Amino acid sequence: MIIYYISLALRSLRSTPILSALMVAAIAVGVGAAMTVLTLNYMMSRNALQHKDNVLYAVQLDSWDPNKANDTANEIPWQLTYQDAQALLRSDIPTRQVAMHRFGFTVEREDSHLRPFVASARVTSRDFFALFDVPFLYGGTWDSAADQAHTQVVVLPKATNDRVFAGENSMGKSITLNGEPFTVVGVIDHWNPAPKVYDLTNSPFADAESLFVPFGLHRQFEIDTWGNDSGWDSGSKSEGYEGFLQSESVWIQYWVELRDGEQKQQYETFLTAYIQGEKAQGRFQRPLKFALSRPSEWLRLNKVLRNDNRVLGWVSLAFLLVCVINGVALLLAKFLRKAPEAGVRRALGASRSALFIQHLIESAAIGVIGGIAGIVVALVGIRTSRHLAMGWIDTVASMDWLMMLAAIGLALFASLLAGFYPAWRISHTNPAIYLKTQ
Amino acid sequence: MLKMHNIRKSFRTDTIETHALRDFSLEVKEGEFVSVTGPSGSGKTTFLNIAGLLEPSTDGQYLLDGEDVSNLNDRQRSHLRNEKIGFIFQGFNLIPDLNLFDNIDVPLRYRGFNAKERRKRIEKVLEQVGLSARARHLPAQLSGGQQQRIAIARALAGEPRFLLADEPTGNLDSLMARQVMELLEFVNEWGTTIVMVTHDPDLARRAQRNIQIVDGQVCDLRPVTEQSDAVSA
Structure with a gap:
């Protein structure tokens, strides 16, 4: 019927x-x-990192103004200072960890008709790709030395590789960023998480960056950030680029991968000890506070919706x-x-x-x-x-x-x-x- | 076939109660052809609606084919109506959007016959009313007499034991009316009980028995042959 x-x-x-x-x-x-x-x-x-929600954590440390809590949902700055990020990178507790921020370069290619263009970049430590399950088309991430030494290597997303190298395997080829030659070590396949959970401070619904370069390049290129770098101790910023790196400005996003509760507990103990150590040296004057937020919690805290x-x-x-x-x-x-x-x-x-x-x-x-x-x-x-x-x-x-x-x-x-x-x-x-x- | 005992049907508004039928008792035997006459507003149509299970009576007992139908629910009444009763209306009441085949198909669908059985029955009744060639025509493409023949075909397709006809020739010219009446007589000869409401005394006389309804009550139950001029609306 x-x-x-x-x-x-x-x-x-x-x-x-x-x-x-x-x-x-x-x-x-x-x-x-x-x-x-x-x-x-x-x-x-949506949570683009739902499949890793029980192992990934965004790290927050309360290094903020002793007289005034930070204006975030949990009153801890979203980002870390450069010096804290460098210190955390030295820990061997997390399975993977990544310190990173957004930046931009002028892109050129020698002996090419390619017109120079400005591209957004992610300055990041090498674990970024494994930690966020970024698929590679060719090659892979740089070696760990590049995160500390000045190694001019770059990973290109497929779209950038298509634009600069017409889609061919560009491994080992050179690309010019801000006038300096960089060697391509990897090309990633199409990857565009939405929302961009790994960096919610810079338009969570915009496309992923067009270049990925090592975290060890800061001093060589005096890299600052294409994003928020708010701080409460404005005095130190006047001491040049080194002053900026050592300042209380927060501009580094930090993620860790912790495989289980035990590892998480170890890392929390490590963070507690680190903050107490910094307190002894006059930093972290607010009550001891840090946060490890899963991607789902991170999205909620940041009020993405x-x-x-x-x-x-x-x-x-x-x-x-x-x-x-x-x-x-x-x-x-x-x-x-x-x-x-x-x-x-x-x-x-x-x-x-x-x-x-x-x-x-x-x-x-x-x-x-x-x-x-x-x-x-x-x-x-x-x-x-x-x-x-x-x-x-x-x-x-x-x-x-x-x-x-x-x-x-x-x-x-x-x-x-x-x-x-x-x-x-x-x-x-x-x-x-x-x-x-x- | 049909037995009504002390049937009462009243319609009530806020201030007034109107009795369409009162103390209405009647028996129609299987295979009979009964005509029902009476002046306008006498209760003929109300009787037909109750007999056809379209409306429940307010009071009284109604036995259809030996089954007391007074207290059946809507689903049971609909099932019984579909299985045992065929309707023929003055205005034909064919569904204008459906072709003749699909119009006849309607009651068979509600009966739950499969496609093959439905087709067989539709083709058979279309042949009986002589309109097989017009199966895919719409009702509007037919004359009034042809439409009424299709309405009869639709009523017969389910092989009901009881046919209720409400002024079946009221909208037809005399030639068409005679053809439709002959068709009804033919159907009755095959054993179908027919109750026909009519204003036409000549048609009423062609039935085996005439019932006159006046003011919601049966007032003459004699066979037609014993009635003289009583059969006049």
């Missing part, structure tokens, strides 16, 4: 094309608007409800117009429940068509949002299959909600009235 009801539904939709189009449009606009917001919220609230987005999600659902109420009125008009036919069907043996199901399936058919149209509306909405955000939400402004299915599901639910009362009304009309007067 379901197939029969579906065929009746499609026939009914064809018989009243304008009314049907209005209902589909009401559902499509409501679902499209809701799915635009819900998709962005869903994509923003802001309250505004949540409110917007509810507003979009309220708009969908308005569309559903419109759908109720349109469906009621459509179904009551067909009351004589319902009367005939009752006379021929249809029960009230059979008529109810038949009309509910007609509502569902409108929902499915409205859902498909809603996906198109949502794709347009997401594309527009992406355009308006000018690159800030590029990695999350897309709709995956799950959200497309969710759009159909939402449209189905909305249409069934809209169709429930009209279907009930038509199934409970007195058939005798229409049989005599039709």
